[in-house]
Amino acid sequence: MMTPEQNFMRKIEAEEKIEPKDWMPESYRQNLIRQISQHAHSEVIGMQPEGNWITRAPSLRRKAVLLSKVQDEGGHGLYLYSATETLGVKRADLIAAMQSGEAKYASIFNYPTQTWADIGAIGWLVDGAAIVNQVSLQRTSYGPYSRAMIRICKEESFHQRQGYELMIALAHGSPEQKAMAQDALNRFYWPALMMFGPHDAESAHSAKSMTWKIKRETNDDLRQKFIDQTVPQIEFLGLEHPDKDLKWNAERGHYDSGEIDWAEFYNVINGNGHCNRQRVEHHIRAHEEGAWVRDAMTAYNAKQQAKTAEQRQAA
Amino acid sequence: MATDNLELYEVFVRARRGLDHKHVGSLHAQDAEQALEYARDVYTRRSEGVSIWVVRSRDICASQEDDSESFYDPSDDKPYRHATYYQLPEAVNNM
Numbered sequence: 001m002m003t004p005e006q007n008f009m010r011k012i013e014a015e016e017k018i019e020p021k022d023w024m025p026e027s028y029r030q031n032l033i034r035q036i037s038q039h040a041h042s043e044v045i046g047m048q049p050e051g052n053w054i055t056r057a058p059s060l061r062r063k064a065v066l067l068s069k070v071q072d073e074g075g076h077g078l079y080l081y082s083a084t085e086t087l088g089v090k091r092a093d094l095i096a097a098m099q100s101g102e103a104k105y106a107s108i109f110n111y112p113t114q115t116w117a118d119i120g121a122i123g124w125l126v127d128g129a130a131i132v133n134q135v136s137l138q139r140t141s142y143g144p145y146s147r148a149m150i151r152i153c154k155e156e157s158f159h160q161r162q163g164y165e166l167m168i169a170l171a172h173g174s175p176e177q178k179a180m181a182q183d184a185l186n187r188f189y190w191p192a193l194m195m196f197g198p199h200d201a202e203s204a205h206s207a208k209s210m211t212w213k214i215k216r217e218t219n220d221d222l223r224q225k226f227i228d229q230t231v232p233q234i235e236f237l238g239l240e241h242p243d244k245d246l247k248w249n250a251e252r253g254h255y256d257s258g259e260i261d262w263a264e265f266y267n268v269i270n271g272n273g274h275c276n277r278q279r280v281e282h283h284i285r286a287h288e289e290g291a292w293v294r295d296a297m298t299a300y301n302a303k304q305q306a307k308t309a310e311q312r313q314a315a
Numbered sequence: 316m317a318t319d320n321l322e323l324y325e326v327f328v329r330a331r332r333g334l335d336h337k338h339v340g341s342l343h344a345q346d347a348e349q350a351l352e353y354a355r356d357v358y359t360r361r362s363e364g365v366s367i368w369v370v371r372s373r374d375i376c377a378s379q380e381d382d383s384e385s386f387y388d389p390s391d392d393k394p395y396r397h398a399t400y401y402q403l404p405e406a407v408n409n410m
Contacts, residue, residue, distance in 0.1 A: 011332070016332045016333070017332040017333030018332075019329075019332060019366065061395070064393070064395060065395045068393060068395060068396050072396075128410065143332060143333050146333060147333075147335060157398035157410070158395075158396060158397060158398045158400070158401070160410050161398050161401035161403060161410060162395070162401055164401075164403060164407065164410060165401045165402075165403065168403075229409075229410075232406065232407065233407050233410070236404065236406050236407045
């Protein structure tokens, strides 16, 4: 007779998904809550840097596209909060943890969007990096997370393509536009690499997450994939690669690259990026300003229920 | 057979772990527990599933097919939500 723990590991090893009502180790549950809610917070906070440019998009077409993309991010946040809630936590608590700083979101969103080209760079590089990670997570061991990832990946391709299309327009435009594209690439390239997290040896949660198949590929392997796929994309734009140490390694079949500025990485994670405070303050403000809507819905529901009860009694 | 006094339930079956539950049909039962047993007997006689959901049909709120045109209208004129809308040169078209 197998213990619940052995049965759980049997499913993991047999590539079977773990579903919400299955027995699971408490630390597996906690690990998932941390990772999926962090992912959800990232989708929602990620609406801010892009939302910043909706009213200033250079054409109606670009504006409609950007609006659609930001709308998608909100939807992705919903898929992921719902997946987290299958683990027995309340959304209100998750949001409170993010607002207090106890729970994190992707650090990339603490960088400001200074020019219109940043919108292109974000779609191309930030969503591009997210896709590499999310494609891998489609095979995560937790059923609801895996299904949310599959849904999100289907929608995500448009995000990267619209960003790259925007970059083409700028890179092949006037010298000023090209310079703007180069500047956005320079500023977003390294933070995009940081999105994959610390090196495997330094990563706090990696080993356990790999054993449990929450994560399917390591931070460094995913980062390598992104580095390799981005090189021809930069070349096509005719822009300069921001990594001066980048070199093809025929033996490995991959590009060797320069070292990431890890001091910057930890500095931003620990709250000292350009926009950390602004992002959380804005989230809290929007949340508080929307309180009356939630209150009105509760009041309306209570009224409706009372009415139904009354009708039942009368009948 | 008096099904009049019985509740109608919709049955959803998860064929394999990792997949969504999928609607397979409906049945009458006295209560949820009985509905689950009936569903097992009727819809999973050949190992069609690893998990069953039953939901009272009257608890399901459904959109009206007749209203489809106006209901889905807001997304019909937004082709730019599709990846294929963005024409990229062959060299970089794999994203």
